[in-house]
Amino acid sequence: xxxxxxxxxxxxxxxxxxxxxxxxxxxxxxxxxxxxxxxxxxxxxxxxxxxxxxxxxxxxxxxxxxxxxxxxxxxxxxxxxxxxxxxxxxxxxxxxxxxxxxxxxxxxxxxxxxxxxxxxxxxxxxxxxxxxxxxxxxxxxxxxxxxxxxxxxxxxxxxxxxxxxxxxxxxxxxxxxxxxxxxxxxxxxxxxxxxxxxxxxxxxxxxxxxxxxxxxxxxxxxxxxxxxxxxxxxxxxxxxxxxxxxxxxxxxxxxxxxxxxxxxxxxxxxxxxxxxxxxxxxxxxxxxxxxxxxx
Amino acid sequence: xxxxxxxxxxxxxxxxxxxxxxxxxxxxxxxxxxxxxxxxxxxxxxxxxxxxxxxxxxxxxxxxxxxxxxxxxxxxxxxxxxxxxxxxxxxxxxxxxxxxxxxxxxxxxxxxxxxxxxxxxxxxxxxxxxxxxxxxxxxxxxxxxxxxxxxxxxxxxxxxxxxxxxxxxxxxxxxxxxxxxxxxxxxxxxxxxxxxxxxxxxxxxxxxxxxxxxxxxxxxxxxxxxxxxxxxxxxxxxxxxxxxxxxxxxxxxxxxxxxxxxxxxxxxxxxxxxxxxxxxxxxxxxxxxxxxxx
Amino acid sequence: xxxxxxxxxxxxxxxxxxxxxxxxxxxxxxxxxxxxxxxxxxxxxxxxxxxxxxxxxxxxxxxxxxxxxxxxxxxxxxxxxxxxxxxxxxxxxxxxxxxxxxxxxxxxxxxxxxxxxxxxxxxxxxxxxxxxxxxxxxxxxxxxxxxxxxxxxxxxxxxxxxxxxxxxxxxxxxxxxxxxxxxxxxxxxxxxxxxxxxxxxxxxxxxxxxxxxxxxxxxxxxxxxxxxxxxxxxxxxxxxxxxxxxxxxxx
Numbered sequence: 001x002x003x004x005x006x007x008x009x010x011x012x013x014x015x016x017x018x019x020x021x022x023x024x025x026x027x028x029x030x031x032x033x034x035x036x037x038x039x040x041x042x043x044x045x046x047x048x049x050x051x052x053x054x055x056x057x058x059x060x061x062x063x064x065x066x067x068x069x070x071x072x073x074x075x076x077x078x079x080x081x082x083x084x085x086x087x088x089x090x091x092x093x094x095x096x097x098x099x100x101x102x103x104x105x106x107x108x109x110x111x112x113x114x115x116x117x118x119x120x121x122x123x124x125x126x127x128x129x130x131x132x133x134x135x136x137x138x139x140x141x142x143x144x145x146x147x148x149x150x151x152x153x154x155x156x157x158x159x160x161x162x163x164x165x166x167x168x169x170x171x172x173x174x175x176x177x178x179x180x181x182x183x184x185x186x187x188x189x190x191x192x193x194x195x196x197x198x199x200x201x202x203x204x205x206x207x208x209x210x211x212x213x214x215x216x217x218x219x220x221x222x223x224x225x226x227x228x229x230x231x232x233x234x235x236x237x238x239x240x241x242x243x244x245x246x247x248x249x250x251x252x253x254x255x256x257x258x259x260x261x262x263x264x265x266x267x268x269x270x271x272x273x274x275x276x277x278x279x280x281x282x283x284x285x286x287x288x289x290x291x292x293x294x295x
Numbered sequence: 296x297x298x299x300x301x302x303x304x305x306x307x308x309x310x311x312x313x314x315x316x317x318x319x320x321x322x323x324x325x326x327x328x329x330x331x332x333x334x335x336x337x338x339x340x341x342x343x344x345x346x347x348x349x350x351x352x353x354x355x356x357x358x359x360x361x362x363x364x365x366x367x368x369x370x371x372x373x374x375x376x377x378x379x380x381x382x383x384x385x386x387x388x389x390x391x392x393x394x395x396x397x398x399x400x401x402x403x404x405x406x407x408x409x410x411x412x413x414x415x416x417x418x419x420x421x422x423x424x425x426x427x428x429x430x431x432x433x434x435x436x437x438x439x440x441x442x443x444x445x446x447x448x449x450x451x452x453x454x455x456x457x458x459x460x461x462x463x464x465x466x467x468x469x470x471x472x473x474x475x476x477x478x479x480x481x482x483x484x485x486x487x488x489x490x491x492x493x494x495x496x497x498x499x500x501x502x503x504x505x506x507x508x509x510x511x512x513x514x515x516x517x518x519x520x521x522x523x524x525x526x527x528x529x530x531x532x533x534x535x536x537x538x539x540x541x542x543x544x545x546x547x548x549x550x551x552x553x554x555x556x557x558x559x560x561x562x563x564x565x566x567x568x569x570x571x572x573x574x575x576x577x578x579x580x581x582x583x584x585x586x587x588x589x
Numbered sequence: 590x591x592x593x594x595x596x597x598x599x600x601x602x603x604x605x606x607x608x609x610x611x612x613x614x615x616x617x618x619x620x621x622x623x624x625x626x627x628x629x630x631x632x633x634x635x636x637x638x639x640x641x642x643x644x645x646x647x648x649x650x651x652x653x654x655x656x657x658x659x660x661x662x663x664x665x666x667x668x669x670x671x672x673x674x675x676x677x678x679x680x681x682x683x684x685x686x687x688x689x690x691x692x693x694x695x696x697x698x699x700x701x702x703x704x705x706x707x708x709x710x711x712x713x714x715x716x717x718x719x720x721x722x723x724x725x726x727x728x729x730x731x732x733x734x735x736x737x738x739x740x741x742x743x744x745x746x747x748x749x750x751x752x753x754x755x756x757x758x759x760x761x762x763x764x765x766x767x768x769x770x771x772x773x774x775x776x777x778x779x780x781x782x783x784x785x786x787x788x789x790x791x792x793x794x795x796x797x798x799x800x801x802x803x804x805x806x807x808x809x810x811x812x813x814x815x816x817x818x819x820x821x822x823x824x825x826x827x828x829x830x831x832x833x834x835x836x837x838x839x840x
Binding site: 300302303304305306307315316 | 670672673676702703704705706707712715716718719721723751752753754781782785786
C-alpha cells in the first residue's frame with residue numbers, strides 16, 4: 001500500500017469515527033445544557049418547591065415554581081390521549097394481524113402511515129379549527145382552549161404508532177401457537193384474545209409505554225389547543241398548560257441568558273427529558289425481552 | 296411413568312360454540328369500528344384541510360409576504376425559508392449521518408464502546424424534539440451567537456434528524472452484500488477505496504430514500520424552531536445563512552394561534568402546501584427505493 | 590381393518606394454487622388403531638393430516654375437493670363448525686408448542702373455552718397422568734411451561750390435547766424435534782394411548798412407524814400408494830416405490 005493511500009485510509013477512518021462521535025457529543029450536549037442551566041435554576045429555587053409546589057407562576061409576582069400544575073396538565077392530556085390511542089390502536093392491531101384480508105391491509109396500513117407522517121402542527125391546527133368548535137357545540141362548558149380537544153387529537157396522532165408496533169408484536173407470535181389453540185376447538189376470537197394478545201403482551205406493553213412517552217413529549221397540539229393556564233384540575237373541558245406548552249410559551253418571550261426565566265425553561269426541559277428517557281428505556285427493555293421469547 | 300393411566304374421559308362439556316361465535320362476531324365488529332375510526336380520522340382531517348385550505352390557494356398567496364391583513368397575507372417567506380432550511384439540513388445531516396453509518400458498519404470494532412454508540416443513537420431518536428430546541432437555543436443561538444439565523448435552525452434540526460439518517464444509512468449499507476467488498480479487496484483496494492467505489496454506490500439509493508424521509512420529518516418540525524426563537528415576522532427574502540427566517544410550520548402555527556378565524560383558513564392553505572411538499576418528498580423516497588430495489 | 594371407521598377420505602385432493610399436493614386419496618382409519626403416514630418429505634402427508642381437523646382452512650391458497658368424513662359426517666359440510674370438530678380431533682405438532690402460560694393454564698385453556706363443567710384441577714391432573722408427565726410437574730403446576738425440557742413440553746402438548754377428550758389424536762412428526770431419549774418416551778406414550786384413542790401419526794422415521802403403528806400408509810407425491818397393516822407393508826411391500834423407500838433407496 002502506498003504511503004498516500006495509507007494516509008488517506010487513516011484520515012477517512014478518523015473522519016468516520018468523528019461523525020459517529022458527534023452523536024455522543026449531542027447526548028453530552030443535551031445533558032450538559034439541561035444540567036448546568038437547571039443547576040443555576042435550583043440555586044434560586046429549592047428542588048422541593050419545584051417538585052412539590054402546586055402553583056406555577058414563574059413570571060408574575062408572587063413568583064412560584066411548583067411544577068405540579070404543569071405535570072397535572074401534561075398527565076391529564078396524556079391520559080385522555082391514551083384513552084383513545086391504546087384501545088383503538090390495539091383493536092386495530094388485532095384486526096390487521098388476525099382478521100383483515102390482504103386487500104383491507106393494503107388500504108388501512110398506508111392510511112395509518114400517512115396519519116403517522118402528518119406534522120404535529122397540522123394536528124394542532126385540526127384541534128383548534130375543527131375539534132374544538134365541535135366540542136364546544138356539544139359541551140357548552142368547554143373553553144376556547146381545553147384539554148379534551150388536545151387529548152383527543154394527540155390520541156389520534158399517536159394511534160398509528162400504537163397500532164403498528166402492536167401489530168408487529170402480534171405478528172411475531174408464532175403461527176404454531178394459533179394452530180395449537182385452534183386444534184383445541186378455539187374460535188378466532190378466543191385465539192386472538194386469549195392466546196395471541198397475551199403472548200404478544202410484552203411487545204404491546206412496549207408500544208403502550210412509547211405512546212405514553214410520545215403523549216408527554218407532544219408539543220404543538222397542546223400548545224395550540226390546550227392553552228396556557230397552569231392549573232390543578234381533572235376537568236378536561238378547562239384550559240391547562242403542559243410542560244411542553246410552557247417551554248414554548250416561555251421561549252417565545254426571549255428571556256435573556258442567565259435569568260431565572262431562561263433557566264426555568266431548562267429545568268422543565270430536564271424534567272421532561274428524564275421522564276421520556278425513562279419511558280423509552282423501559283420500552284426498549286420490554287422489546288428486548290419479547291425478542292428473546294419470540295426470536 | 297404411569298403406564299395404563301386411565302384416559303381422561305366422561306367429563307361434561309358445554310361448548311356452546313354458537314354463542315362463542317356470536318361473541319366473536321361482536322368482537323370483530325368492535326375491531327372493525329376501531330379501524331374505521333382511524334381511517335375516518337385521516338379522512339376527516341384531510342377533507343377539512345382541503346376544503347378550508349384550497350380556496351385560499353392562489354399564485355398571490357404563494358408569492359406574497361405575510362401580512363396583518365388576511366386578504367393580503369402569503370407564504371413567500373415561509374416557502375423560501377423552508378427551502379433554505381431543508382437544503383442546509385440536507386447538507387449537514389447527509390454527510391454526517393452517512394459518515395457515522397459507515398463508521399458503525401465498516402470500521403467499528405465489536406466492543407462495548409460501539410454498543411454504547413448504537414444504544415446512544417437509538418435513544419437520541421426518542422428524545423422529544425422540544426429538547427433539541429433547548430439544546431439549539433443554548434448552544435447555537437446563545438453560546439455560538441448564531442442568533443435566530445437559518446444556520447442555527449438548520450444545525451438544530453440536523454441534530455434532530457441525524458439519528459434517523461444514521462439508522463437508514465446503516466440499513467442500506469448493511470444490505471450491500473459482502474461479496475462486493477471481498478471482490479474489491481481481492482483487487483487490492485484499501486478499505487476506503489472499497490467503500491467509496493463499491494459499498495457507497497450500491498447503498499446510495501437506500502441512503503437517499505432514508506435521508507429524504509428524515510428531511511420530510513425536518514420539514515414538518517415546529518417546536519424546536521419555536522424554541523430557538525424563529526417565530527418572527529419575516530417580510531423579506533433570506534439571502535444568507537445568517538438571516539432570520541420563518542418556515543411553513545411556523546407560519547401555520549402563527550396563523551392557527553391567531554384568534555381571528557380568517558387566519559385559520561390561511562393556515563389551512565399553508566398546510567395544503569406543506570403536505571403537498573412532504574407528499575412529494577415521500578413519493579420521491581419511495582420511487583428511489585422501488586427503482587433500485589429488486 | 591374390519592372395525593368401525595372413524596375417519597375416511599373419499600377422492601380427496603388438495604391444491605395450493607396450481608400445485609396439487611394431495612391427489613385423489615381415499616382411505617379409512619379404523620377406531621382405536623395407530624396409523625402411520627410415511628413418505629419422502631413433500632409427499633403431502635402433513636397436508637393430509639391437516640385435512641382431518643381442517644387446519645388447512647387457514648391457508649388461503651388451499652383448495653380442497655373430495656370428502657373427509659368423521660364418523661360418516663362430512664367434515665367440510667356447510668353445517669359443520671370447525672371449532673366443534675377440532676375438539677374431537679386433537680392435534681400434536683412437529684415442534685412442541687406450549688402456550689407461554691403456566692403448565693396448569695396450558696391444559697386449562699382447552700377446558701375453559703369448551704365449557705368444562707367439572708373440576709378443572711382434577712382434569713388437569715388426569716390429563717398430565719395420561720401423558721405420563723404428572724410425576725415430573727405435579728409440584729410446579731404454576732411454573733412457566735416454556736421452562737420445561739423439549740420432551741416434557743411435547744408431553745404437555747399431548748396432555749393438553751387429551752384434556753378435552755378427543756376421539757382422534759393427529760400427530761405431525763411428534764418426535765422429530767426431540768433427542769432419542771425424549772423420542773423414546775413419546776413412543777412409549779403412544780403405546781400407552783393405543784387402544785384408547787384413534788391415532789394418526791405422520792413420521793419420516795420408518796423404524797418409528799414400524800415400532801408404534803398398527804397400520805401404515807405410504808404416500809408419494811400426493812398419491813396414496815400403499816396402505817395396510819404395518820408389518821405386512823414393511824415385510825411385503827407391493828409397490829416397488831414403497832419397497833424402494835423402506836429400503837432407503839428413495840427419498
